[in-house]
Amino acid sequence: MERDEKGTILLKHRLVRIHYEGGLIRSVTAATPDGHVDIPCDYVLSSMPVKDLVSTFTGITVPPEVFSVATSLPYRDFITVGILVDRLKIRHNGQLPTFGNRIPDTWIYIQERDVRIGRLQVFNNWSPYLVEDYRNCIWLGLEYFCNENDELWNKTDRDFISMAIGELVHIGILEDETHVKDSTIVREKKAYPAYHGSYRRLKEVTDWLDRIPNLYCIGRNGQHRYNNMDHSMLTAMEAVAHIRDGKTDKQDIWNINTEQEYHERKKH
Numbered sequence: 001m002e003r004d005e006k007g008t009i010l011l012k013h014r015l016v017r018i019h020y021e022g023g024l025i026r027s028v029t030a031a032t033p034d035g036h037v038d039i040p041c042d043y044v045l046s047s048m049p050v051k052d053l054v055s056t057f058t059g060i061t062v063p064p065e066v067f068s069v070a071t072s073l074p075y076r077d078f079i080t081v082g083i084l085v086d087r088l089k090i091r092h093n094g095q096l097p098t099f100g101n102r103i104p105d106t107w108i109y110i111q112e113r114d115v116r117i118g119r120l121q122v123f124n125n126w127s128p129y130l131v132e133d134y135r136n137c138i139w140l141g142l143e144y145f146c147n148e149n150d151e152l153w154n155k156t157d158r159d160f161i162s163m164a165i166g167e168l169v170h171i172g173i174l175e176d177e178t179h180v181k182d183s184t185i186v187r188e189k190k191a192y193p194a195y196h197g198s199y200r201r202l203k204e205v206t207d208w209l210d211r212i213p214n215l216y217c218i219g220r221n222g223q224h225r226y227n228n229m230d231h232s233m234l235t236a237m238e239a240v241a242h243i244r245d246g247k248t249d250k251q252d253i254w255n256i257n258t259e260q261e262y263h264e265r266k267k268h
Contacts, residue, residue: 010030010039012032012033013030013031013032013037014030014031014032015028015029015048015056016029016030016031016036016056017029017056017057017058018044018053018057018058019038019058019059020057020058020059020060023213024212024213024214025041025043025044025212025214025215026041027039027040027041028041028044041214042214043214043215043216043243044214044215044216045216045218045236045239045240046215046216046217046218046222047217047218047219047220047221047222047232047236048221049073049075049190049193049221049222049224050070050202050205050206050217050221050222050223050224051071051072051073051075053070053209053217054066054067054070054205054209055071060212062208063208066204066205068198069198069201069204069205070198070205072198073193073194073197073198073199073202074194074196074197074198074199075189075190075191075193075194076145076146076147076191076192076194077145077146077147077148077153077187077188077189077190077191077192078144078145078187078188078191078192079143079144079146079153079160079185079186079187079188080141080142080143080188081142081144081160081161081164081183081184081185082139082142082182082183082184082185082186083139083140083141083142083161083164083165083168083180083182083183084137084138084139084140084180084182084183085137085174085179085180085181086136086137086179087138087175087179088102088103088138088173088174089173089174089175090103090172090173091103092104099124099128099134099135100135102122102124102125102138104125105122105125106122106125106126107119107120107121108120108121108122110171112171114170115167115170115171116144116163116167117142117143117167117171118143118144118145119143120140120141120142120143121140121142122138122139122140123138123139123140123141124139137181140168142164142167142168144164148189153187160185161183161185164183165180165183192226193220193221193224193226199224202224206223206254210250213248216239216242216243216250216253217253218232218235218236218239218253219232219235219236222235223235223254225257227256227257228257231256231257234256234257235253235256238252238253238256239253
């Protein structure tokens, strides 16, 4: 039997309401530039933050304890600055040959205590196709970990980019700011689900959400779990498999990325 596997991606649609009736989610409401629209649904796969998800329900009362735990879940926010440069001050002197003796790293964790940058990405080294003129330019991504509305978050774009370039010069990545050809900045709320505070009671929230048969929580924010991209995709694939096979127990979805041998541990 032939099946239509096509889907539709709706851009500029922000979910604001989930409508529950008769034991199932029947539709969702999205805010769009043209107003609110209602979208009927058979299933909901939610990758939105659990903190926001519990605030969207109508037609069902979220228990006060569940609501309190979910809406107080902690997060770490994220800012990345993209810097396009024509060359680096730091050079590669190892045995591995690289293009133009550039450093071969994709990620570099920054340990210096007198700068705010936490990690540096070299996009050319993920793939030269990420850079329009990879022979003459290098795209750097400077990563900053912060909290929404703290000092870093509230800096203007210009001030933040200026600070970021200054830090690259300070730690010896760039000779000076004249080598910068372009820049951009992106702020990402709730990039990192945190494992403290009300997180210890997260199971009270997930147990309640799992009672809604056609709701599946997936991805990093959907499960409030520090999943990488592979694990996030696996949660979605497992949710689809549950729907296809008519499985009602969602524990296999939650069990993705719980293997202790995989988790990073802090060494004392």
